[in-house]
Amino acid sequence: MFKAAIRINKISTIAQLRGASLHAQRHDETGKARVREDAEPGFGLAWSKAENDRDYLAAFKAHKAEQGAGERKNAPIALQALCVVSPEWVEKAGNLHDPNNSHNRQLFKQAKVWAESWGGKGSVFATRLDLDEKGGAVVDVLVSPVRQSRGKPVISTNKALRELKEATGERNEYAALQTSWADWCRETLDSEIVRGTRKELTQRQHLSPETYGAVMDKAREAVQQPAESLRGALQAAELSWEDTDLLRDYLLLRGEIIRHQDNPHAYEPPDGKFDQEQIEDQASVEKNTWRLINAIRKGAEGIIGAAGRFGMGPEELKRPDGHEAGRTWFPALSDRLHLGAVVAKCSMFCAQVEAFVKNLRIQDPEQHLSAEQLWPTEASELVERYDRHLGLDLPQHDIPLNQEQGLEIDDSSPVLSEQEERDDGLYLEE
Template sequence: MFKAAIRVNKISTIAQLRGASLHAQRYDEIGKARVREGAEPGFGLAWAKAAENARDYLAAFKAHKAELKAGERKGAPLCLQAICVVSPEWVEQAGGLHDAGNPRNRQLFDQAKAWAESWGGAGSVIASRLDLDEKGGAVVDVLVSPVRDSRSKPVISTNKALGELKVATGERNEYAALQTSWAEWCQAHLDREIVRGTRKELTQRQHLSPETYGAVMDKAREAVQRPAESLREALQAVDLSWEDTDVLRDYLLLRGEISRHREDPRGYEPPPGERDEQWIMDSALDKPDPWPLIRAFRKGAEQVIEAAYRFGLGWDDLKRSDGHERGREWFPALADRLHLGAVIAKCGAFYAQAEAFVKNLMVDDPARHLEPERLSPQEAPELVERYNRHLGLDLPQHSQPHHERDGLDEQSSRDIGEERPSRTRDSGHDFGL
């Protein structure tokens, strides 16, 4: 069984388009670093509307606009960069992964363009390429710039094309629609054995860029049999954009909190803030506004909660009866998800406690003191209790197994990997900030 997957970036400026061209032509440092030893830089299959240079995307975009006489909407994307992926093993069944003469490389290259035009419209693809100079393979970059009529005038509209695709596939969001559509196209035109990759909500901030993702995975495979220090070496060898680093930082933060909670689940405390309790007590009477103190005191908990939202672990998600299933793609082990759920719940509880603590310091009358349970997030204590029960922390010995409580069934407790339908992540909660 082979897999098909999609990664999508929106290109909204000429500068981004020029940057993509420089990478495709191996003029940038990341592009140069991706070329495997002994390979000719830029070797591969490529096509663009500007025939003089199949990797000059800026020229291709200009040719595209001239051909279709299309205008642009201010601030709207100029095109989509669709990264069309299939399992490399599928290509290797017919020959070398980096062999331009391998018929499956040619099939993949041609069908990726045909797929994009099946929903973007005839002539919507401005350029495509399949790099054969990298260590990895079976990945086609397709730049698609759909044109639709707007008040009887042709206008570039990626949003309208994606909306149409969402309706056609019956998916709940555009990125899921792209995933489903590409997998179905591969089944129909490449191989019936190709299936859709793991279902997940895709956002630009949930994924490393395609080039960096490939570099990290190359190093990760090599590091499996090497000492722990190889993780540092892998990160040192990869050029990370600020967005990549942002995602990696939050992921490592959550992994670290899982480890801390595992070591001492009953004694776990949220990460410290910018100011400690004594400093807050000493400063409260001199400050007319409590909020700078509140934010400084609970900064560590706030960072955990914000990082959790990025990976689909928002407050409303955890409150669901199957909240322990959220984040499975990033945290596949059930035990990790249970510890992480407990971490988020305890950080949420501290979030409310910090607000009450600071505000109460500024009020002399005890009758006017705030109760943390009445502050947002009000459900935190119940979630703490739930995840403590899931982890068996509040149960006496020989009590009912934790997987039989609160809807956490035995099958889920063994984490056998049954996938559940995905949900669109909520828009987040600012907890009164």
């Protein structure tokens, strides 16, 4: 039995595409370090819409011209899909690094066809299967889906992923990608290929099972036991309505701390009822501006409100070491700093959303509102402060990928940023 898994990185800027090109061409230090001693740098299978198959910036420009598509402000311009199968499946037909290996060629071809099955015809502008590294069986696919918005073609990764989620019936876009790719591999490559194993909640090493009060002690005892034990502890605990309400907010914040710890550079506030693209489409129909604002930022406001109950709202965090107010509930400094970053980013998102929606109603660009003027004010400074506290303002480097180790996947993970490269042995754990 062989396994399939997927990983998605967001690409939001031209600079990121330029960096991806340098990496693909092995001009950067990380790319050079991943080349095997006996391999020629850049050896492998590659295709793009540009003359140079590894020039992603040129390929993207050619893609935009071909599609006649525009871009949305502050929205991703492309997705990098890392399409993975067990290396043993490739080796079943020959050498893992042989470009003429029929399984390498099939994988290379089908990864592109799969991405266009949900991204749309012509949405892929570059693909690459590196054969100069120690590992293999991973195809990089750069896809930039185009959808109609107000009668015009616009790059829209969110709409494409949302459509895929609805088509698969999965609970989120990330799980939908996993299921879709595995199904595609099974149908087009080998009937023995299955979806990577869904990681159980209690297997996550970074998971803190602590809740609070009587539940905390029982949960600690249950951390290495099946999930049913933790559920039983929660069911057995005698909690008042107020206790339950507080526990709900506590667990909500715990979940956001974990999400931020997993991948701080790609952290995004919880979803609201609608996203930015849907609001643009609704703006001409819905005349109540605040209804539109609240529809986008409901999830982020929920985090800010919950954090305020534990003394870590945005106003408290503006004070020097304001995160210390949460020490009672979040004893670990790391947790408080990550929660501070979460609250700061949710705050900045709320201010940006209000500015975005209100500016849709203002025809004169010179009269447009700045997010810095809106609630919560000075949120961008708060984000910068907690990024410094966590060392997130330092340059990030990708991590080499070597051999497949069971392809365990975590379906609760969000789509990743371009900074999160392939891990050594854990393809999809963020």
